[in-house]
Amino acid sequence: MQNPPGTAGHGWLIKVSPRHARPAPAACPSHLRTAVRPMVTADPPTPFRPAPREEFAFGPLFAALDLWEHEGWPLGRVLAELRSTRGVFRGRGAVVHPALLEWTAQALERYAVAREREQSQARAAGLPSTAPVRSGWTVRTARREVPDARGARQYEHTVWGRPYASADGSLRELWIPSLGRAKEDRPAAEKAAIAHVMAKGEETPRRRARVAPPEAPTNPGRPPDRVRVFDFGCADGSATLLLDWRSAQAAERFTADTAPVFHHVATGTGTRPGESCVECKGISRCTALRRTPDLWGGTPSTQAHKRRSLSAWDLRLYGECPAQYHLVRRLHLDNLAEEGDGARRGRAVDDWLNKRHSVRPARTCRSLPRPDEFEVAGEYNLDGPSAWEAARMLDEHRALCPLDGIAPEEQVLVQHTVTAYVPELDVVVLAVPDLLYTFRGRWIWRETKTSSRPLWEGRSLLRSYPQLALAVLLFSAGAVGTGARRSWIELEHLRADRGLSRLERIDPAHPETVTEAREVIAEIAQPLLNDTSYEPRTGRHCHGCQARTWCGPGTAYTADHPRATGTLEDASAWDPDRGNPHD
Structure with missing residues (x-):
């Protein structure tokens, strides 16, 4: 497909995540179409401008969880590090507001309690324990020689959250934090998008540069039999089980609920000024704004x-x-x-x-x-x-x-x-x-x-x-x-x-x-x-x-x-x- 005015680059790679499965009703179609094509960039180019303060609320929390879950730090040491930090936390680029650090410390404590409570309940129900997965999962198709009707040669599907898996790989879990209470439910298309990646995805390291992605995952493993997704409320420590599906059910729900939404996002045309303009790549030549x-x-x-x-x-x-x-x-x-x-x-x-x-x-x-x-x-x-x-x-x-x-x-x-x-x-x-x-x-x-x-x-x-x-x-x-x-x-x-x-x-x-x-x-x-x-x-x-x-x-x-x-x-x-x- 032709790039919208004000953009350059190639749209051969389409990369989607569950948030693209729940676009806002007033979202701009042209913005969505370029947002899922990471190789399409603004023209003229927009320089990278780091924020003077951390503007991703979950950033320090995920850095703290990495120390606890992957680096073996005791929880008390991580909390002490958070509360003694004056500025940048554990190598992240932007200075963290003191109130966000305190929010992070409280959310971390609640998360640890909720995870332990859920794992105890799972063991009592006969489910295997799950351990943190460092790399997470990605569904990546093989790269085609000839672009399809959307102009794409390759597709990537990703998820966001804290991934876990059982030792034998039969069970995968994902914990998704929310800023307030745990969400009781999420849209059907979003849930199926998450389950699709968990059921079909393979562990893949993060890409280090804006270049062509690797042809194949670095650590292929057995697909799981079952996937479970939890929503966690950072403000009150609540946790909700959003889905508990077999892999076959995840595939069925993705085809029925998510694929049509992703198609609409990747092929939308027209412009609609609004909140989408803040992140739009084509703002320089948008005539509707x-x-x-x-x-x-x-x-x-x-x-x-x-x-x-x-x-x-x-x-x-x-x-x-x-x-x-x-x-x-x-x-x-x-x-x-x-x-x-x-x-x-x-x-x-x-x-x-x-x-x-x-x-x-x-x-x-x-x-x-x-x-x-x-x-x-x-x-x-x-x-x-x-x-x-x-x-x-x-x-x-x-x-x-x-x-x-x-x-x-x-x-x-x-x-x-x-x-x-x-x-x-x-x-x-x-x-x-x-x-x-x-x-x-x-x-x-x-x-x-x-x-x-x-x-x-x-x-x-x-x-x-x-x-x-x-x-x-x-x-x-x-x-x-x-x-x-x-x-x-x-x-x-x-x-x-x-x-x-x-x-x-x-x-x-x-x-x-x-x-x-x-x-x-x-x-x-x-x-x-x-x-x-x-x-x-x-x-x-x-x-x-x-x-x-x-x-x-x-x-x-x-x-x-x-x-x-x-x-x-x-x-x-x-x-x-x-x-x-x-x-």
Whole structure:
């Protein structure tokens, strides 16, 4: 197949992993097609830019597990090494944040306990013990002389996780860590992709250079009779058995569930700007991605970075605490702390409105039944007062619903990702308005916030809600519809008290508004892009930080400043971007 514009090289090798079996619904087809072809590269070439801080949360954990499982270090020695490390851990290239080292130490202890518990249960059930496998497994086809219909001459299938096998090779196991709790299940195509490699794969050392792979595995062995896969929760030590299959079943499931997905990934065409742009090889010549140079007047970072994304939630978290941004948004750590009442109430209102606004043809919420607090409580697990407030807020929305009287030909986009690229910073800007719709040729951006408190009159809306400032800049730069002219931005501020909800309108074409928006974004974005240490900044936000468990200063702050009981967390602090963990 022909390479997409902005790429070079040969696509004769297709290399897939289980994560390619669960592509995001909004993933770009052209990006996926090049992502599974490692010999296809960016044109012009993108230089390697090491991160100033470790950005793969599992990196130190796997290095620690290697010491314990392969080098024979006692667990106590590995833990001592982790907790005494100041910077790089065991030869890895990037400096590790102190909170990540503490997270790693706790996850390692939990992993050791979970492995021993599972092995004891397996022995009791008559299964053989399994030992760590250093090289892991790869399924690699023989190299063809003539490319197939996809332009491929060779295929590789890999897995990621901690591999184990019985002494006689009859049983293979894989443990896959998750950042929070253990996943109860994974998509059928992903499970079959994992089982396929475990059942058919052979031990293969890592490739040392970007050259042609070896023709054959270095250590062929007997295929297993049985494969088992566990998901491990690093935050709580839970472990779930995802599959326990015979090799014949693994082959059947791969053909039925996974092969069609891999074919779609390897042959997809077309472009879809979004999160895929951050890692896309063809970004230099993609015509679908809107370029917005000088979006807020930022200057390139003095420290070389690989391409990054930037969202309003990134800005908000960094504005509160740089460490929180690094640990939650870049590393996706999650201490599984329950959301406050206000945050859960805000999530319920947001989800309810998304469902109603997604009805086609579009209908105003005034024409739909009034929400019932018992229905809201049951669906979203809210307590009585929170359910009552959510129902009142949804009732308040009926008078402010933007779809009232909307014509059938108008566009209505719910939670649509607006994407822009700032080339001089190599930053992809991602914004997700609650609602983006047209009205007589105008584009309107609606943000909805729920709160127990009124808007703060002493502070501008753009400074209170950076996503509004980002929306102004995206309109002004022409990244939304036809630009700022004749368009506007709305803030719907919902409260439970009848008649106190407000609808504020912002003109993105007003010069003073644009100037203020650039100042708001630049004041947070420039320090964020320049930061290499992500030092903690303590404050009230520590109480709700998803990474506070492993942050020494944050833990000390909350101990010295306990949150008053009975207070209701402001749900306006919740943002949809917050709940997107990656494994």
